[in-house]
């Protein structure tokens with residue numbers, strides 16, 4: 001920028017009052033002329049300053065307009081792979097096309113950017129914002145447990161299903177060489193289907209616990225409802241997360257939400273669900289069958305599933321998890337009252353008879369409710385009568401809901 005011209009000095013002249021009049025007049029006239037000259041210089045400087053101000057104003061307006069455009073235009077999401085502190089540069093990888101670029105860090109963000117951050121970049125890959133953890137949909141949409149506190153001994157009445165899950169999920173993780181020796185691939189994915197509250201999630205957690213694998217759960221319904229437009233990216237993130245934490249069990253609950261039979265209507269919502277499912281299938285297709293990641297999905301709506309997900313190499317092991325039978329209900333009652341102060345006179349076999357149609361989750365509520373009756377009666381021991389009252393209360397509360405299989409179609 002050009003420097004401003006220096007301001008001329010103010011003319012100053014001492015006029016001797018004792019001078020003769022004509023000389024004083026001459027001196028005053030000459031002083032006046034000096035003043036006029038300085039005045040002219042100042043006004044021309046003022047004009048130049050006004051002109052420069054006009055130019056600067058135009059420049060500011062242009063920058064502001066550019067800034068607005070930058071702010072309002074869409075930004076891409078990328079992940080910072082590496083930060084070169086010395087050079088003030090970073091390598092970022094754009095989501096979607098996995099394009100990697102070396103970008104210069106502006107001083108505004110340089111201090112805050114770290115490898116692994118999710119950032120928003122503009123068309124020229126300049127980082128505009130570092131995304132906060134809360135805006136990170138990955139963290140919100142997945143439940144990650146290093147070691148779930150559930151073991152096979154906590155699951156009652158579905159011994160056969162436990163055996164099948166162990167064979168299809170646990171064994172390939174624990175003894176992959178056995179599959180290699182025999183020359184077969186273990187099942188790619190296991191699909192658990194059956195009414196709600198029968199222990200499908202528990203089963204997946206128990207396998208993760210038993211194999212020291214990280215349990216990563218994602219709910220199909222959330223994928224579709226909460227993260228509209230992000231479904232397929234989240235599926236990709238889900239598998240990436242699992243790869244970072246091997247061994248891992250990926251559990252996709254309510255898989256019917258993303259894998260329903262294609263409907264006739266082709267709304268944009270359907271297209272998005274379809275894309276999410278295609279992403280899931282392509283992740284599974286590109287999967288190392290004997291690897292350290294196992295996939296379990298669950299559904300209450302087997303009838304609605306798109307058969308494409310059941311093909312070999314995908315969810316090719318189907319395990320039905322039914323409602324518990326009489327013996328199963330008795331076992332589940334015993335499991336859920338293990339830590340309760342239950343009187344010896346409580347007859348679990350009789351209670352199992354009384355609870356036909358109850359799911360495991362219903363039985364858990366029943367045990368809690370019986371405990372509430374004991375507290376209400378100011379006892380610290382639970383009697384058989386408390387369980388009977390709890391059965392009556394649950395049936396009164398919602399006669400249609402207690403019998404959880406009513407209204408669910410699972411095959």
Ligand SMILES: Nc1ncnc2c1ncn2[C@@H]1O[C@H](COP(=O)(O)OP(=O)(O)OP(=O)(O)O)[C@@H](O)[C@H]1O
Pocket residue numbers: 154155156157158195196197198199200201202203253298299300332335359360361362364
């Ligand atoms: N077979 C079972 N043995 C012991 N407890 C059970 C069993 N089934 C269900 N429960 C109890 O019910 C709760 C819910 O079970 P879980 O979440 O595993 O059911 P789910 O089949 O995955 O249901 P949903 O289809 O609704 O997701 C469990 O936390 C557990 O306390």
